[in-house]
Amino acid sequence: MSVGTWTAAASLAAWLWLLLGQGRFWRTDVRLPRRAEPERWPSVAIVVPARDEADVLPLSLPSLLGQKYPGRAEVFLIDDGSRDGTGEVARSLAAERSGGLPLTVDSPGAPEAGWTGKLWAVRHGIALARARTDAEYLLLTDADIAHGPDSLRELVSSARGARLDMVSQMARLSASRGWERLLVPAFVYFFAQLYPFRWVNRPHGRTAAAAGGCVLLRTDAAERARLPESIRGAVIDDVTLARAVKRTGSGRIWLGLSGHVTSVRPYGGLGELWRMVARSAYAQLRHHPLLLLVTVAGLVLVYLVPPAAAVAGAAFGTPGTAVAGGLAWAVMTATYVPMTRYYRQPWWLALTLPVTAAFYLLMTVDSAVRHHQGRGAAWKGRTYS
Known part of the structure; x- marks a missing residue:
């Protein structure tokens, strides 16, 4: 198999693992647990x-x-x-x-x-x-x-x-x-x-x-x-x-x-949403450059490779690459549909998740750049190192 096919297969394997082994994260039916009204209501x-x-x-x-x-x-x-x-x-x-x-x-x-x-x-x-x-x-x-x-x-x-x-x-x-429709459900x-x-x-x-x-x-x-x-x-x-x-x-x-x-x-537009994510994304990675590199590589493999492999495989006549990429994209889309429905968005918006993930990748990199420039987590006039 070609390098492209192996890469697409790795992305598909990652999505199958996420689908089956990541706590059913894609479900949106986790609501308040069993309720029991107390005899005396606490203050x-x-x-x-x-x-x-x-x-x-x-x-x-x-x-x-x-x-x-x-x-x-x-x-x-x-x-x-x-x-x-x-x-x-x-x-x-x-x-x-x-x-x-x-x-x-x-x-x-x-x-x-x-x-x-x-x-x-x-x-x-x-x-x-x-x-x-x-x-x-x-x-x-x-x-x-x-x-x-x-x-x-x-x-x-x-x-x-x-x-x-x-x-x-x-x-x-x-x-x-x-911009809210594209970025908020994915958040x-x-x-x-x-x-x-x-x-x-x-x-x-x-x-x-x-x-x-x-x-x-x-x-x-x-x-x-x-x-x-x-x-x-x-x-x-x-x-x-x-x-x-x-x-x-x-x-x-x-x-x-x-x-x-x-x-x-x-959210007034892309800039406001961008700042919301960028102010804490690098903190999530504990301000560690190696974790940033791993995260960027993971986002590329999991979210960007599937559509690229599906399109490239079909264009260049490599069916193995096209099938693996297409299946990975299909699983990705299927896991995102419940969230788009929760946000009352059309199901086809789930197909755009790779584009959304690319924006989040750039926001994460920008968060690291801001940190190393001394701007840290900036919010409403305050900056935290």
Whole structure:
């Protein structure tokens, strides 16, 4: 066999392994586990770190203030040095909504050395909650996340019913525009491929991950894991948080998709999506050049070789190369279709996954270049080395 045929066969073998041996990562039916309404509803402190979120708060904060939760719950919005009046907008929204959950808006000041801004804000919010409430649970949710009216009730019921220390739902991101349609479903697909939800949800499994936009955490589990102090410098804070909880030995965690927790943040175009991925991609590789090279080679073999082999094999009359490449592309497409359906996109969009993967490859390389240029993980005016 030619080199091209061997390469296409290797890509096909990789896809068969991913299909059968990677925790069924391509399934999108991992939803909240068994729910059991408790006799006494525990108290919950909802902590919302916010930096320059005045535009999205009118779409997200009312959904938190209007939660239909039978127990006691309070919202703590922590204004992380915003320059657009985020705190004032939050107070105004709370004043307009009488009868909703109580809201406290506060600011922690500039983060101390070694802290990311978000985790510094979370630290301040948790400290406020502990000082003012006896909350048994903490709901850590981002300022751009809108919750269905029963979201908190369902999260707590699942945590109680399945005896979990942490329940996290991956919010449905915005995917209504051109670049969003191409890149956003793949973002969740690649995340699930790295951290198969079923592996995360194994009681004694080693895989740990969370979706930072929606994390319900037992307060005593946070104390055992020394959160957020133990992860204060983490750029990928959600996965690091999940690992910290699971490392305590008794920490049982759960991660899945949601149909009622959504991100209201629109992505203006390719540049905004590019920055979202590039700010943390190299951190995912632990800033290691060798891991970067392996990742680039893996992306080329798994995502770019199949269509190239299928087209080249057909064009140059090498049927073995064409068949192996075509089969690998077919398996790839089949595993992506469930995610395109979850995002209400046409099935044929799954055929474009190699193009999308090429963009993510370039974003990853750009993330490494930014790091070595000293720009690190840049977000909303802050850069972390």
